[in-house]
Amino acid sequence: MTDSILTVSNLSASIDGQQVVESVSFAMRPVGVTALLGRNGVGKTSTLRAILGLIERSGDVTIAGERVDREPTHRIVQRGVGYVPEDREVFASLTVAENLRLAERDSSPNRELIAELFPDLTQRAGQLAGTLSGGQQQMVSLARALVNDNRVLLVDEPTKGLAPLIVMDVARALARAAETVPVLLVEQNLQVVRMLAEKAIVLEGGRVVYDGSADYLLGNEALTKELLGVA
Amino acid sequence: MSTIVLLLITGLGLGALYFLVASGLSLIYGLMGVLNFAHGSFLTLGAFAGWELARRLGGESWVTLIASLLLGMVVGAIVAAATEFLLIRRLYNRHIEQVLVTVGLALATVALFDGIWGTDPIYVTAPPWLSQTTEILGARVPNDRFLLIAAAVLVLLAIVAFLRFTRFGLVIRAGVENRSMVTALGIDVRKAFTVVFAIGGAAAGLGGVLASHYFGYVSPQLGGSLLIFAFIVTVIGGLGSLAGAAIASVAVAVLQQFANYFLGGTGDLMVVLLLAVVLLVRPTGILGKKA
Numbered sequence: 001m002t003d004s005i006l007t008v009s010n011l012s013a014s015i016d017g018q019q020v021v022e023s024v025s026f027a028m029r030p031v032g033v034t035a036l037l038g039r040n041g042v043g044k045t046s047t048l049r050a051i052l053g054l055i056e057r058s059g060d061v062t063i064a065g066e067r068v069d070r071e072p073t074h075r076i077v078q079r080g081v082g083y084v085p086e087d088r089e090v091f092a093s094l095t096v097a098e099n100l101r102l103a104e105r106d107s108s109p110n111r112e113l114i115a116e117l118f119p120d121l122t123q124r125a126g127q128l129a130g131t132l133s134g135g136q137q138q139m140v141s142l143a144r145a146l147v148n149d150n151r152v153l154l155v156d157e158p159t160k161g162l163a164p165l166i167v168m169d170v171a172r173a174l175a176r177a178a179e180t181v182p183v184l185l186v187e188q189n190l191q192v193v194r195m196l197a198e199k200a201i202v203l204e205g206g207r208v209v210y211d212g213s214a215d216y217l218l219g220n221e222a223l224t225k226e227l228l229g230v231a
Numbered sequence: 232m233s234t235i236v237l238l239l240i241t242g243l244g245l246g247a248l249y250f251l252v253a254s255g256l257s258l259i260y261g262l263m264g265v266l267n268f269a270h271g272s273f274l275t276l277g278a279f280a281g282w283e284l285a286r287r288l289g290g291e292s293w294v295t296l297i298a299s300l301l302l303g304m305v306v307g308a309i310v311a312a313a314t315e316f317l318l319i320r321r322l323y324n325r326h327i328e329q330v331l332v333t334v335g336l337a338l339a340t341v342a343l344f345d346g347i348w349g350t351d352p353i354y355v356t357a358p359p360w361l362s363q364t365t366e367i368l369g370a371r372v373p374n375d376r377f378l379l380i381a382a383a384v385l386v387l388l389a390i391v392a393f394l395r396f397t398r399f400g401l402v403i404r405a406g407v408e409n410r411s412m413v414t415a416l417g418i419d420v421r422k423a424f425t426v427v428f429a430i431g432g433a434a435a436g437l438g439g440v441l442a443s444h445y446f447g448y449v450s451p452q453l454g455g456s457l458l459i460f461a462f463i464v465t466v467i468g469g470l471g472s473l474a475g476a477a478i479a480s481v482a483v484a485v486l487q488q489f490a491n492y493f494l495g496g497t498g499d500l501m502v503v504l505l506l507a508v509v510l511l512v513r514p515t516g517i518l519g520k521k522a
Contacts, residue, residue: 052415073414073415074417074419077414078417081417083415091404091405091408091409093408101401102405105417144416
């Protein structure tokens, strides 16, 4: 297990007393993109939130071999976890620059990388994030995660609700990020998963039902339909 | 005309007092979702601390007044931060327990103050200029109103500058909007909670010393009586909005003064009616966010 950057063992989680993740176990490779897939409502987002301790959970979570499941969320993130939440969750009343400054965890943030990946954000630094388009807000959300040197990125539905052109921009940014940091990606758009992911983990009923090659899963129409409900 | 001017400036002075209490309440609720019923105790303790200092140094000196204002702020800030650290921190997201603890603390501290300083009002002394008046457009306006207004404006500007130009301010503004996302960026938002309590306590402590000069006395009930209107102001302004608290403070106090004078002492009734109208027409308050 030491060659895994993130391991999850018997992870269960609940929201308002309702169980949303049940005994999930998997290990994530320290390179590339690992896709966390499943039908709607199987607990993909909850799994990411449970890893971070944002919802009530039990089970073991390790990052680079160190147990983190007894630590508060901010400590887990400080260990080098970047998080891009579903629905972006940018701070609408803060400017783009303030959103990024807030996310900076040390004195040497990756501002040049952000400027290179998202030149539009540099031009809109003084604009309130709440006035940006959905695609631009997603850029802010991704940039917040990439502004630090992380050991792993947890990225939740980054292309949800975006126009096709923007989807490709987001995919390119993620591919670039994955060159230096492993990414656990929750994504409904299978075209994006095909582009980015080498490995796939599929959840069903809150449990892992597939853990293997993304190419094999998505290349097998019957298996894809059986596990994901789409081809 | 002179009556209008007098009522207006007196209303602004009273509004300044409301703002000093409401600013802390609003920030604390906005960031932490805590309705702090013990906030009036920070004000009362600040007022007594200021009075104790003035009693020892001689209350008629400006140096004493400034020192008592600073002491009130420091005492308010320390007690508020300690309250957050020792009591409230364990109760985030447990709203019923928060109400029980803060109401209990408010009742207990009033009893404590009764025990230490007695139940009777204690009259305060101040630099003679504060007891004098200044003529503006024919109205003879008590000078302490100017001190109140200046203090509230300074506090407003200081809090705005703190929120806009400091890292803690950035964390607080973001936390008011989405606390869990701030945590998910690796920030220990609990430190911001303590800072916000301290800021609110400092403003309340300052307000306590100023209130003792506005009313002419200090008593264990001083904070409680102002807290009711501060809560109304906070709700009308919009929970969590500093600018809303400032606007509502002035609106409530000026309405109160005019209604007391022109409508037969119905100021408090008019304020409650204004609260009802705002809640019916705009339940989130003037500048409050939609749920």
